[in-house]
Amino acid sequence: MVATPIGNLEDITMRALQTLRDVDVIACEDTRHTQRLLTRYDIHKRLIACHAHNETASAAGIVKLLGEGQSVAFVSDAGTPGISDPGARVVNSVRKAGFTIIPIPGVSALTTIVSVSGFIGKAFLFEGFLSPRAGRRRKRLEQLLERDEAFILYESPFRVVKLLEELAQLAPTRLVLVGREMTKTFEEFVEGNAAEVAENYANRDSIKGELVVCVSPVQVCAEED
Numbered sequence: 001m002v003a004t005p006i007g008n009l010e011d012i013t014m015r016a017l018q019t020l021r022d023v024d025v026i027a028c029e030d031t032r033h034t035q036r037l038l039t040r041y042d043i044h045k046r047l048i049a050c051h052a053h054n055e056t057a058s059a060a061g062i063v064k065l066l067g068e069g070q071s072v073a074f075v076s077d078a079g080t081p082g083i084s085d086p087g088a089r090v091v092n093s094v095r096k097a098g099f100t101i102i103p104i105p106g107v108s109a110l111t112t113i114v115s116v117s118g119f120i121g122k123a124f125l126f127e128g129f130l131s132p133r134a135g136r137r138r139k140r141l142e143q144l145l146e147r148d149e150a151f152i153l154y155e156s157p158f159r160v161v162k163l164l165e166e167l168a169q170l171a172p173t174r175l176v177l178v179g180r181e182m183t184k185t186f187e188e189f190v191e192g193n194a195a196e197v198a199e200n201y202a203n204r205d206s207i208k209g210e211l212v213v214c215v216s217p218v219q220v221c222a223e224e225d
Helices: 014-022 031-040 055-067 088-096 109-117 134-146 160-170 194-202 218-224
Strands: 025-028 046-049 072-075 124-129 150-155 175-180 188-193 211-215
Touching (some): 109 211, 124 134, 160 175
Antiparallel strands (some): 150 211
């Protein structure tokens, strides 16, 4: 399981590159996306697709390849596999088949936002993507805001304004940090209370890139006040 960059292609470890050079096959979420990374480092390998819609079948195919004595690296489109990305079914299938699974650690959008938040504390909850359904999303937000620790969400540019508006309605003074296009050319971090951050994004003509939303624990609000 190989972690790959979330944007800047230089954010890859030497061990990850060596692993990608050494294996026989690379299983990836999007072959076109992974090919760009491999081309950047002059790596030429057989690629097979393994994404959310075919992960179960692909996992069986990977087990078959391992049974034939081939080595396989698994990568998602960005970051560490298995974190709001395909990978869990592959890991379970490979482990049940008796083969060794080796993590090749590296960058993750989750740890990237935590490192620059300044208000996480000792614990945080990673929720990933909330439901696109308004009722379910709001209910889960209410549950998360009732907890003591900070929480982190992933969101698309098409739904982030609505998410931030709901945060502002439910907890307007809660500190929020939004990371957008992290490690890329137009990397941006916007911090403030929920109402301020929601207004910032609501006033934009367009929003591009995936986003990570970090919400502070209640105690931080009290300290700031």
